[in-house]
Amino acid sequence: MSWWYERVTDFAAGAETIRRWQSGVIDCRNGRFHHLGLRLLPKLATAPDILLLGNRRHRWWRGDRCLLYYHQPWRFRNFLVLQYMVSSCEATLGTLARALAVLDEVARLKQSDAILCDVANWRISDRVMRRCGFEPHCPSRWHRHFIKRFYGNWPCHPPAALLRFGPLVETGPTAGSSRSGTSCADSPTAVG
Numbered sequence: 001m002s003w004w005y006e007r008v009t010d011f012a013a014g015a016e017t018i019r020r021w022q023s024g025v026i027d028c029r030n031g032r033f034h035h036l037g038l039r040l041l042p043k044l045a046t047a048p049d050i051l052l053l054g055n056r057r058h059r060w061w062r063g064d065r066c067l068l069y070y071h072q073p074w075r076f077r078n079f080l081v082l083q084y085m086v087s088s089c090e091a092t093l094g095t096l097a098r099a100l101a102v103l104d105e106v107a108r109l110k111q112s113d114a115i116l117c118d119v120a121n122w123r124i125s126d127r128v129m130r131r132c133g134f135e136p137h138c139p140s141r142w143h144r145h146f147i148k149r150f151y152g153n154w155p156c157h158p159p160a161a162l163l164r165f166g167p168l169v170e171t172g173p174t175a176g177s178s179r180s181g182t183s184c185a186d187s188p189t190a191v192g
Contacts, residue, residue: 004039004040004041005037005038005039005040006021006037006038007035007036007037007038008035008036008037008038009034009035009036011105011109014036015109017038018036018038018106018109018110019109019110021038021039021040022042022071022072022074023038023039023040023041023042023043023069023070023071023072024036024037024038024039024069024070024071024106025037025039025043025067025068025069025070026066026067026068026069026070026099026102026103026106027065027066027067028065028066028068028095028096028098028099028102029063029064029065029066029095030063030064030065030095031064031092031094031095031098032095032098033098033102036102036106042069042070042071042081042083043069043071043083043084061087061088061089061090062088062089062090063088063090064088064090064091064092064095065087065088065090065091065095066085066086066087066088066091066095066096066098066099067085067086067087067099068082068084068085068099068100068102068103069082069083069084069085070082070083070103070106070115071083072110072112078111078112078113078114079112079113079114079115079116080103080106080107080110080112080114080115080116081115081116081117082103082115082116082117083117085099097132100132100133101155103115104154104155107150107154108150108154108155112150113149113150113151113152114147114148114149114150114151115134115147115148115150116137116145116146116147117134117145117146117147118143118144118145118146119144119145119146120143120144126144129146132148133148133155134146134147134148135147135148135149
């Protein structure tokens with residue numbers, strides 16, 4: 001634990017820490033949440049980083065791994081920005097879905113109204129983005145902006161489900177229970 005980086009592996013114990021930090025990287029491996037690295041500064045996605053390092057990192061990394069960088073802008077504290085996402089060449093859809101589910105949980109803990117992203121890779125289709133819960137936002141000629149709106153109705157991904165490989169939907173007697181005072185969109189007690 002230092003002033004510029006902190007690592008969280010337990011959502012229940014690290015909820016206050018997650019709320020306090022503005023930037024982070026979500027590390028998922030083999031369909032499981034590995035850790036959340038909280039950073040002082042956001043990841044800056046530069047053209048050399050994307051063109052030179054991103055493709056090499058994707059080809060050289062072995063195993064099923066995905067890193068998802070996000071930050072909370074100072075001027076717009078009620079939004080999260082999905083800044084950059086990189087995966088290994090053997091990454092599965094389950095690992096990518098787990099990383100996005102962890103990002104949803106971070107948004108719930110921070111009480112964010114929406115997640116915004118600018119998709120630069122043309123291999124990621126609009127259909128895939130819709131399946132992940134994103135919709136087109138602010139049409140532009142050179143950029144593809146997407147938004148995932150919550151406005152108080154966050155998806156219900158219990159921390160126990162995020163830490164293991166399995167369904168992301170809560171079942172059993174604790175289904176729909178509120179965690180840290182926020183309600184989930186798929187819980188029976190959700191409003192709207």
